[in-house]
Amino acid sequence: MTPDPHTGLTLRGRVLIGDRLRGDGTVSVYSGTEADQPVTVTLLDPEVAADHASMQAFLGRARSLARVDAPGLARILEEGVDDDLVYTVTEHLPGQTVAQVLEGGERGLRYAPHAALTIVTGVLTALNEAHDQGVVHGGLGPRSVVLDGEGRVTVTGFRMLGIEGVTPRTDVHAVGSLLHTLLTGSHRFDDDTVPSPSSLVPGLSPELDRLVADATESNPRNRPRDAGQYLAMVEQVARSLPGADGDAGPGTEPIPVIDAEAESTGKRPVPLWRRAPFLVIAGVLALVLVAAGWALAPDDTAELPDLVGYTTEMAEVELEALELGLAYSYDETYSDDAQPGEVAATDPASGAELREGDAVLLSLSIGARYVEVPDVVGGTEAEARDLLRDTGFSEIEVVQEHSADHDPGTVLSTTPEVGEDGDREEGITLHVSEGVIVPTLTDMTRDEASAALESLELTAVLVEASSETVTEGWVAAQNPEPGTVIPDDGEVTLTVSTGPEEVEEPEDEETEDEAADPDPEEDPAEEEPEAPAECSAQAWDSGSTYDSGDRVQYEGRVYEARRWTVALPPNVGGEWGAWSDQGPC
Structure with a gap:
């Protein structure tokens, strides 16, 4: 058997790579040793690591996993690049x-x-x-x-x-x-x-x-x-x-x-x-049950009321009134009857007998599944995406087609066609005149993202904002979003993290005399224009769940959750959607 070329190598002079345990064509997993302690080493396969985007995605994923600290999860101890080896080091798990x-x-x-x-x-x-x-x-x-x-x-x-x-x-x-x-x-x-x-x-x-x-x-x-x-x-x-x-x-x-x-x-x-x-x-x-016979008494049961059509606040009031300590939770479902945000169904169904501590699932309406495709032909792809999301479509695919009569990025047609009923579950396809496809630039540094755009002959517009979750100097958001078709000389705005927001010391309070005698040269009628909100909120993630009041930043804007939500992007749904637009950042 040919020996594995990585077995016996040392990462950063500290981690000795041992025998190969398994692999899937993308990564290979090895036993390892660091400071005489067993560890597990994962190497990105060389052919995959040669692709810059894949390497950055691997390292970004490793950083995300390392931030999750829970007793039941294997801890990532280190991630990085050593020469041409892209790796993670994870704690060894006995058993x-x-x-x-x-x-x-x-x-x-x-x-x-x-x-x-x-x-x-x-x-x-x-x-x-x-x-x-x-x-x-x-x-x-x-x-x-x-x-x-x-x-x-x-x-x-x-x-x-x-x-x-x-x-x-x-x-x-x-x-x-x-x-x-x-x-x-x-x-x-x-x-x-x-x-x-x-x-x-x-x-x-x-x-x-x-x-x-x-x-x-x-x-x-x-x-x-x-x-x-x-x-x-x-x-x-x-x-x-x-x-x-x-x-x-x-x-x-x-x-x-x-x-x-x-x-x-x-x-x-x-x-x-x-x-x-x-x-x-x-x-x-x-x-114990015999001694605590009251636990089996009829007083500890109640019938689940019909909550269809209720808002989340009304439904929670009804459930709390049962005084059973119910564990209620939410998901989202299509509904032709209930208004978006209202309860469309419950599990168990209304009339079911509930006991102390039972779980009740409230399914909230996100509107009808089948809606009419709006007229987006002739506009830009970005405009079409906004209108389609306001209509309720979240799955939008783009196909480029040659057109000598239209500027790059112009919508030529849609599938299903304009005016037909579209299935929000299946999504919609935009046929767009050929141009440059905007790449994914998050999880890149400022310089890497700028270089990627320059290679496509696109212009990078850089703005800075604080972020609690994105490392300083890395791209926290981009606009237009990845996959958008724009003209050859188009611009892409990159929001670059400056790290967590610094807490400033409060200034000394002004004296009464200072308050009474404003600067005569200062025109009180002149007010500074309202500055955009800082992007201190975390970036929206399709795999996360959000509760009412949670804030995220998405495509250069801040959104606040109106209710519990998952999977749907913040700019979907308009006024009836799960998110409220709080303005640019």
Whole structure:
């Protein structure tokens, strides 16, 4: 076997690269050592690293991951470039992956329901921290969940490139598939048609089937919106399951998969040592429930009212009035009936019986799914994008076509055509006269972005703004947005971060005399024009969720969330959208 050319090399004189563990054609993962401590080294493959945009995307992704500090996530210790090696160094995780555990038995292995939910709870708790900070995983599976000898669950293996279009709902689907694998020991299914766990393991609770089905819905809009919402659902089911399972093992230890025939004939019974801890727990739980009989009283239940057509504020008032400590959350859905921002549906449906701590999902309307395509032909692509987004289209594709009669960047036609009903889920295509396509310039330094534009014979217009999330000297925003077609001599505005805003010391208060005697040469009628707001808000991210009042900056403007929202860009929806335009920055 040809030795790996990177094994034995040293990064920055400190990190020794060991044996190659795996690779996918984009990155290769190696064991490593730093200061006599084991680490994991990820190298961007040389052919990919030769592409400047890919290298910057890799390093930008690494910086984003390094900012997420959560106990259940593998920590990135370092990222950088050493000669021609683009790399990250991640903490070493002792233990085995779920895949290694399940594939290690002579027969198949699976986890008991409580143990499976314990693992998934650990995964979702870690992902929730990432989602809260706008970071998605993009590659979760049995090989990226590590279990150590003390029962700790750690998530690793974040996808480093190719995460365009990945959202928190993508991660939720992956966790649902993982739960299916934990419960059944099988991953032999098409991701679009995940079978119910009970069809493979008879006797599993219908609630477990529902958990898997909800997360693996083929339409992402029908899934829990992020890890936090799915975590609430998992915890609710975990509380409702019986305290003892006939096939349950202690902790997160897997158990042999026993087929129905073996169970019915009494073969390979579950050893008493596996069942005893759970039988004891069940007995104690029963005594507690008997002693606290009030917990089962009818007063602790209520019927979910019909909230369709309510605003979020009205719906929350109704739910709080039930005094059940409900965990309510939101997602978005199309609706021909409810006005944008109003409740279009609930899960569970109105009339359902609710108990203390139950989760209620409120689906907010984002308007009708099918809307008439406005007339954008003859205008610029930027104007067309604005009008289409005001109409409700968020997926806009651009196709360049030759035209001797129109300036570059002019809209020639649309698909569907103007006046036809367009499907907001499918998006719309703009056919635009040929010009220069604006590249993605965020996650580049000022000089790198300027050079990229110069190579395309475009002019860079530089403005500066403070930013809490983007490193000083790096591009925080650009206008026009990536993918826009503009003339050969067009301009692109780059908002360059100056780092976090400095807090100025308050000036001494003016005396009464100073206040009473203004400068006679100063004309009080002359007022300074209002300066644009500083871009101190974080850049909008398609994978993040935002609550009412959150601010973001997008394409040189500041937007404030009117309500909970995810995925939709801030300039979508106009007056009825989830975002309120606060002006330029």
